[in-house]
Amino acid sequence: MSTKKETIIKNKITIMVVDELRKIVGKDNVSTDDLLIALHSKDAAGMVGKGIAVVYPENTEQVAKIVKLCYEKDIKIYPQGSSTELSGSSMPNGGVIMNFGRMNKIEEINIVDGYVTVQPGVRFIELEEELSKYKYMFPIDPGSYRAATIGGAINTGAGGMRGAKYGSIVDWILGLEVVLPTGDIINIGSKTTKCRQGYNLTKLIVGSEGTLGIVTKAFLKIVPAPENIVYAAAFFEKIEDAMSAVADIKRSGILPAIMEFLDEDVVEVGRKIINSDAEGNLLIIGVECNNEASERVLNNLAEILKKRSKNIIFAKNSKEMEEKGIMELRRAFYPLSMKFGFQQLKTPTFVLIEDIAVPVSTLHKVVKAIKEVAKKYDFAILIGGHAGDGNIHPIICIPTEDPEKFEKAKEFYFEIMKIALKFEGTVSAEHGIGLLKKEGLEMEMRFRKSEKALDIMRGIKKVFDPKNILNPGKIV
Amino acid sequence: MVGKLKDRVLKDALKCSFCGFCEVSCPTNFVIKRNYTPRGRIGTVIFALKNGITTIESVAGIFSCLGCGACVEYCPAEIDIPEVVRNFRYILRTEDTEISDEVR
Ligand SMILES: Cc1cc2nc3c(=O)[nH]c(=O)nc-3n(C[C@H](O)[C@H](O)[C@H](O)COP(=O)(O)OP(=O)(O)OC[C@H]3O[C@@H](n4cnc5c(N)ncnc54)[C@H](O)[C@@H]3O)c2cc1C
Numbered sequence: 001m002s003t004k005k006e007t008i009i010k011n012k013i014t015i016m017v018v019d020e021l022r023k024i025v026g027k028d029n030v031s032t033d034d035l036l037i038a039l040h041s042k043d044a045a046g047m048v049g050k051g052i053a054v055v056y057p058e059n060t061e062q063v064a065k066i067v068k069l070c071y072e073k074d075i076k077i078y079p080q081g082s083s084t085e086l087s088g089s090s091m092p093n094g095g096v097i098m099n100f101g102r103m104n105k106i107e108e109i110n111i112v113d114g115y116v117t118v119q120p121g122v123r124f125i126e127l128e129e130e131l132s133k134y135k136y137m138f139p140i141d142p143g144s145y146r147a148a149t150i151g152g153a154i155n156t157g158a159g160g161m162r163g164a165k166y167g168s169i170v171d172w173i174l175g176l177e178v179v180l181p182t183g184d185i186i187n188i189g190s191k192t193t194k195c196r197q198g199y200n201l202t203k204l205i206v207g208s209e210g211t212l213g214i215v216t217k218a219f220l221k222i223v224p225a226p227e228n229i230v231y232a233a234a235f236f237e238k239i240e241d242a243m244s245a246v247a248d249i250k251r252s253g254i255l256p257a258i259m260e261f262l263d264e265d266v267v268e269v270g271r272k273i274i275n276s277d278a279e280g281n282l283l284i285i286g287v288e289c290n291n292e293a294s295e296r297v298l299n300n301l302a303e304i305l306k307k308r309s310k311n312i313i314f315a316k317n318s319k320e321m322e323e324k325g326i327m328e329l330r331r332a333f334y335p336l337s338m339k340f341g342f343q344q345l346k347t348p349t350f351v352l353i354e355d356i357a358v359p360v361s362t363l364h365k366v367v368k369a370i371k372e373v374a375k376k377y378d379f380a381i382l383i384g385g386h387a388g389d390g391n392i393h394p395i396i397c398i399p400t401e402d403p404e405k406f407e408k409a410k411e412f413y414f415e416i417m418k419i420a421l422k423f424e425g426t427v428s429a430e431h432g433i434g435l436l437k438k439e440g441l442e443m444e445m446r447f448r449k450s451e452k453a454l455d456i457m458r459g460i461k462k463v464f465d466p467k468n469i470l471n472p473g474k475i476v
Numbered sequence: 477m478v479g480k481l482k483d484r485v486l487k488d489a490l491k492c493s494f495c496g497f498c499e500v501s502c503p504t505n506f507v508i509k510r511n512y513t514p515r516g517r518i519g520t521v522i523f524a525l526k527n528g529i530t531t532i533e534s535v536a537g538i539f540s541c542l543g544c545g546a547c548v549e550y551c552p553a554e555i556d557i558p559e560v561v562r563n564f565r566y567i568l569r570t571e572d573t574e575i576s577d578e579v580r
């Protein structure tokens with residue numbers, strides 16, 4: 001508890017800092033409006049934080065000046081893209097919120113060298129639109145691509161719908177410009193695909209959730225867009241069968257870019273989007289190929305899928321697939337779960353989304369185990385995710401403002417993480433640790449008898465951020 | 477009557493998952509400040525009706541909505557965002573507060 005005198009001093013420092021911020025970025029790019037702060041202190045996971053001001057820097061120099069100021073005055077900084085994270089990682093707790101909405105330029109597209117230079121506030125949809133003009137793509141495409149920013153995705157270590165083939169964002173970052181918590185600017189990595197620069201600091205920043213440095217520029221690897229993608233959307237009576245079909249496809253030697261799934265309840269609640277009366281657990285497969293091979297690939301997919309599914313929808317290309325609304329349904333998985341919760345519980349719903357990853361060969365057992373555990377609890381639960389890389393997102397819907405149910409949900413959340421560890425998986429695949437998974441991370445390291453790794457992480461945080469001013473309280 | 481309208485508007489707004497899918501389609505998104513986006517407008521309604529926070533700046537966001545409906549297509553929660561905004565404007569105008577004096 002602060003004394004009255006301490007509170008007065010704190011308020012004075014805040015007023016002083018806000019004045020200084022205005023000098024750095026101009027008065028229109030700082031706000032202390034309570035509601036605007038509140039809007040920037042709420043994330044897609046339903047977490048709520050609090051801040052003293054929102055600042056919108058326009059360039060790296062401004063970022064560095066702000067950070068230096070905050071470092072000197074011991075003010076916390078919370079970097080933020082679109083706040084679509086699902087772990088509480090962008091939530092402030094009493095400091096300055098730094099939003100990158102004004103640093104949203106695509107600075108260079110270099111086809112020959114295969115990279116693009118972007119500021120952190122560029123959204124995936126904007127990058128995709130620009131690159132498509134060159135018939136190129138950045139292969140990471142989170143379900144939240146309409147909203148999520150590159151800076152946010154780098155810092156959560158995001159994955160996307162094409163994860164089955166392209167992995168997650170960590171594999172696609174060539175280099176970064178980073179402002180350290182002291183205000184120093186460093187350039188790590190390079191524009192080349194090969195780079196051995198001592199310890200790999202670029203990869204360390206990826207997934208660091210804004211706790212080590214502020215990303216002000218990124219060099220991203222890009223690739224030519226495929227000539228075509230063919231799709232199959234297969235419906236299965238049992239979710240375990242859908243998961244087994246994933247293994248069937250992997251065994252066949254086909255390497256799909258997209259292997260996504262949604263359970264039958266999500267399909268039901270999102271029926272309007274796909275405009276079809278198909279029922280069951282949905283597996284979406286997308287395979288990149290050239291036009292000549294398209295028919296053959298579709299036939300191969302049909303052969304494999306029809307062993308377990310009686311209802312398969314095919315699309316000869318992405319346009320046809322988008323018209324059928326199936327990818328849209330997949331992207332809407334999380335928001336639809338809110339709707340599902342609302343329908344089931346008849347009250348505003350709080351949704352907890354899990355993010356485990358397990359070896360693909362164990363998916364059918366893992367899904368069964370989760371369903372088994374769910375029976376013990378009285379929850380509305382949904383399951384979907386990126387089956388191709390073993391990343392599943394069980395979702396629990398509970399009424400908002402029901403602390404008892406929330407505690408139960410957390411218990412269930414932990415049981416799911418334990419299942420992941422039992423099957424040699426991990427507690428977080430792409431959403432990160434933030435606030436919600438801190439205990440989960442500790443549990444995983446204990447399970448692996450590697451608590452020492454947590455000490456190393458705490459040490460790294462101290463080296464980067466000796467005064468603990470940058471997004472404190474997250475990860476470790 | 478306004479009480480009932482408030483309940484309905486809040487109920488609609490609470491369907492929002494804060495996913496932000498609606499933002500890039502909004503013509504006022506260029507302002508960058510979140511209160512000038514559909515997500516922010518829905519958030520404004522929630523903070524006002526649930527938490528009692530209303531500020532001049534947030535109201536400015538509400539009254540800058542063009543009602544064009546470009547956001548609606550992308551809302552997976554199927555919220556009729558301009559309709560919520562319209563109703564909230566009505567509530568603001570009929571409330572007896574400093575803010576309503578400002579907007580009347
Ligand atoms: C409907 C929905 C679908 C989703 N689908 C996926 C999915 O398929 N795959 C996936 O991986 N995630 C998914 N997510 C989660 C989320 O969208 C991603 O993690 C996304 O990358 C976050 O981007 P953002 O711009 O919203 O970042 P924010 O949420 O604002 O921030 C995320 C983290 O990055 C930090 N940060 C932001 N910018 C910077 C910066 N410039 N420098 C330093 N730190 C920074 C923040 O402090 C925070 O720790 C989904 C979320 C929703 C709501």
Ligand code: SF4
Binds near residue numbers: 501517
């Ligand atoms: S209706 Fe309002 S909130 Fe929606 S896109 Fe148009 S201006 Fe934006």
Ligand code: SF4
Binds near residue numbers: 496552557
């Ligand atoms: S798209 Fe709908 S659910 Fe998502 S933030 Fe906008 S209003 Fe909310």
